[in-house]
Amino acid sequence: MIIAPSLLAANFGQFAKETVRASKAKADWLHLDIMDGHFVPNISFGPEVVRVLRPLTKMTFDVHLMCSKPEILLEPFAKAGADLMTIHVELGERVPQLLWKIRSLGVKVGLAVNPPTAIANVEPYLNQIDLLLVMTVNPGFGGQPFIQEMLPKIQQVAAWRRERGLNFHLEVDGGINQKTAVECARAGADTFVSGTALFGQRQLGRAITKMRESVTRAAVDMAPSVLTLTS
Ligand code: DX5
Numbered sequence: 561m562i563i564a565p566s567l568l569a570a571n572f573g574q575f576a577k578e579t580v581r582a583s584k585a586k587a588d589w590l591h592l593d594i595m596d597g598h599f600v601p602n603i604s605f606g607p608e609v610v611r612v613l614r615p616l617t618k619m620t621f622d623v624h625l626m627c628s629k630p631e632i633l634l635e636p637f638a639k640a641g642a643d644l645m646t647i648h649v650e651l652g653e654r655v656p657q658l659l660w661k662i663r664s665l666g667v668k669v670g671l672a673v674n675p676p677t678a679i680a681n682v683e684p685y686l687n688q689i690d691l692l693l694v695m696t697v698n699p700g701f702g703g704q705p706f707i708q709e710m711l712p713k714i715q716q717v718a719a720w721r722r723e724r725g726l727n728f729h730l731e732v733d734g735g736i737n738q739k740t741a742v743e744c745a746r747a748g749a750d751t752f753v754s755g756t757a758l759f760g761q762r763q764l765g766r767a768i769t770k771m772r773e774s775v776t777r778a779a780v781d782m783a784p785s786v787l788t789l790t791s
């Protein structure tokens with residue numbers, strides 16, 4: 561189980577300090593939301609921010625590109641220190657080339673799907689990716705409520721993964737707190753992005769440990785029913 565605090569919910573004037581705080585709090589990954597003011601109606605930060613944060617921690621840098629033209633950003637973010645880069649399936653016919661480009665840069669490959677987009681759109685790519693991100697809010701802003709209707713999508717992706725013997729991460733992002741993380745874990749998610757619910761805590765380490773423990777427990781509790789279903 562991977563807990564990935566989202567820097568979008570940190571203090572924008574103190575990214576270095578907040579990154580060290582997440583690292584000391586034993587976050588597994590740091591989620592970095594890149595917004596271009598076009599694919600989503602908000603702007604966040606660029607490769608230079610990633611570059612200056614890179615030496616501060618060994619955490620995996622999980623770069624989520626909510627951008628209309630990721631092709632111009634892949635190399636700069638790879639050079640800046642991204643370990644994993646996620647592009648959106650909504651980019652349509654450009655997706656195969658973008659996934660290939662990310663791989664060619666020596667970075668792990670992620671694919672994201674927005675709430676209104678049918679989950680069938682990601683199916684052709686499942687054997688080409690290291691991570692599938694099911695958005696559980698419409699991207700653009702932190703602090704939005706979790707969309708319950710996304711749970712069946714997570715279940716569907718988890719079923720495909722199981723049936724095909726694949727092992728990509730199944731990540732959820734948006735409105736993830738201690739309660740919704742457990743619901744997603746029961747549906748099959750293993751990687752949990754959480755902004756507001758984690759960075760808002762004074763005791764970040766405690767909140768991360770609690771989330772990791774409860775999603776691990778939820779997944780273990782679900783294991784027998786999965787076995788029953790498939791046997
Ligand atoms: C939403 C971003 C998320 C965001 C999540 O567009 O992709 O990563 O930071 O924030 P919370 O956890 O506050 O919903």
Ligand code: ZN
Nearest residue numbers: 593624733753
């Ligand atoms: Zn994100």
